[in-house]
Amino acid sequence: MKFKVCGLFNEENINKVAELNPDYIGQIFWEKSVRYVNNVSPKLKKEIKKTGVFFNSKIDEVFDRINEHNLACVQLHGEESPQYCENIIDRGTQVIKSFRIDDDFDFSVLKNYEKYCDLFLFDSKSKLPGGTGKSFNWKNLKKYKLKKEFFISGGIGLHSIESLIELFKMDLPVYGVDVNSKFEDKNYLKKTDELKTFIEILKYEIYNR
Numbered sequence: 753m754k755f756k757v758c759g760l761f762n763e764e765n766i767n768k769v770a771e772l773n774p775d776y777i778g779q780i781f782w783e784k785s786v787r788y789v790n791n792v793s794p795k796l797k798k799e800i801k802k803t804g805v806f807f808n809s810k811i812d813e814v815f816d817r818i819n820e821h822n823l824a825c826v827q828l829h830g831e832e833s834p835q836y837c838e839n840i841i842d843r844g845t846q847v848i849k850s851f852r853i854d855d856d857f858d859f860s861v862l863k864n865y866e867k868y869c870d871l872f873l874f875d876s877k878s879k880l881p882g883g884t885g886k887s888f889n890w891k892n893l894k895k896y897k898l899k900k901e902f903f904i905s906g907g908i909g910l911h912s913i914e915s916l917i918e919l920f921k922m923d924l925p926v927y928g929v930d931v932n933s934k935f936e937d938k939n940y941l942k943k944t945d946e947l948k949t950f951i952e953i954l955k956y957e958i959y960n961r
Contacts, residue, residue, distance in 0.1 A: 756929070761788060768942075781813075782809075804825070808831060811840070814826060818840075828848070828850060829875075834865050848869065849868075852876065853874050854876075874904055887907035901926070902927055903928050904926060929954070
């Protein structure tokens with residue numbers, strides 16, 4: 753199981769989170785976000801995939817950011833097309849395509865993206881593209897019939913551990929957990945002590961039950 757910590761924009765905070773050895777660290781390149789990364793570009797050990805999160809950006813801007821920030825992965829959180837995803841994959845960068853889920857979400861649309869991204873990410877539907885601290889009804893994932901692995905996201909915190917354990921029992925291709933706002937202080941900085949506890953407990957529960 754993989755762990756992705758998203759919404760990091762402060763270099764000192766990023767370095768502290770990196771000490772926990774998450775598999776992915778996400779930095780948001782959507783300027784309207786309170787977690788906008790600006791020009792912060794810390795060096796991470798190669799085991800941690802530095803991920804740029806974009807929302808309906810022009811593809812040339814994505815390519816520029818990949819080069820400027822040495823991004824190993826791109827997360828697309830808008831209405832980007834399968835062809836858009838394919839163009840990035842063809843450049844050798846991993847692509848995570850995000851989808852915002854509610855009770856009416858049509859999972860059949862995912863078939864069009866299956867060949868053109870490495871992973872899916874399922875988040876809660878809202879007016880804002882992520883970081884809302886709200887979860888969607890994970891039982892809706894029973895409608896998911898593809899084999900493509902995915903991250904689960906949306907309002908995940910320490911309180912979510914038992915629900916995550918139940919999710920992993922659903923025989924779905926869950927690749928990992930993506931966390932953000934539930935581990936933040938009032939300045940949107942990640943609380944590393946709580947993150948450490950979350951990762952340790954969840955790993956123990958998943959691999960020892």
